[in-house]
Amino acid sequence: MKFGSLISTLCAAAMLAACASPTSRFYTLAGGEARPVPSTQASFYFELAPIDMPQQVAKNQLVVQTSPAQVRVLEEERWASLPGDEVRRALSADLTQQLGAIDVYGTPHPESAPVYRVKVNVQRFESWPGAQAVIDAVWSVRAAGSDTVLTCRTVAQERVDAGYDALVGGHRKAVDELASAISAGVRSLGSLPRATVSAPPASAKSKSGASTKPASVPVLPCPSTSAATSASAQ
Secondary structure, eight states: OHHHHHHHHHHHHHHHHHHSOOOOEEEOSSOSSOOOOOSSOOSOEEEEOOOBOOGGGOSSEEEEEEETTEEEEEEEEEESSOHHHHHHHHHHHHHHHHHTOEEOTTSOOOTTSOEEEEEEEEEEEEEETTTEEEEEEEEEEEETTOOOEEEEEEEEEEEOOSSHHHHHHHHHHHHHHHHHHHHHHHHHHHTSOHHHHTOOSSOEEOTTSOEEOOOOOOOOOOOOOSSEEEEEEO
16 A cells, blocks of 8 residues: 555656656846956946837747747747846947946946937837847937937848757847947047037027037048948937
8 A cells, every 4th residue: 555655656756757848948138258448547438228129029038930920939948037138238338348337327437428318119020940130220329418410221131050049149149239339430420520410400609699500510421330220410
């Protein structure tokens, strides 16, 4: 009887194990080796706002394309945090390293140093297992206190091998490409004379009372990268 009871217990345990949910795997875009950060006070700062993501992928589960019109939600393959947070964290680290600046979004900072505000709207975040990872984003850079803004679009497409590790790695490379374009945009805006960047948009009056037109602001081209880009500056 004891032997029969033991067998029953083992069978019950085996059934419970078989019915248990599979172990989830978690992925992040912010991993990798430590990146250098400025050791002294930076000559300028940037503020990277929270990233706008398409609603269909704004969830912890990986959402993969099975066709141009169909997706599949993977319950066992998950992001460590929401995709918008993952992209923002990785992009902030890239910009910090490429610009030698510090992301001060939501953080007090010296008023004397220039601050460039960066906004990113991801319009497509597509995951094609064994094929490609795509990030299609419209982004803008504006100097704080200025109406001069550079607005561009970057489409980063990375070929990937089979497997979800490779797919996540492809998205990480796409974020790197996006960061390179934004870094170039910040440098272009930073190359303008300060008087030009801070020029008021409306016509001003001279001491004699006559209206004068503001100084013309040069139109900056979007950074040239391997990705397709289009833009305007005003």
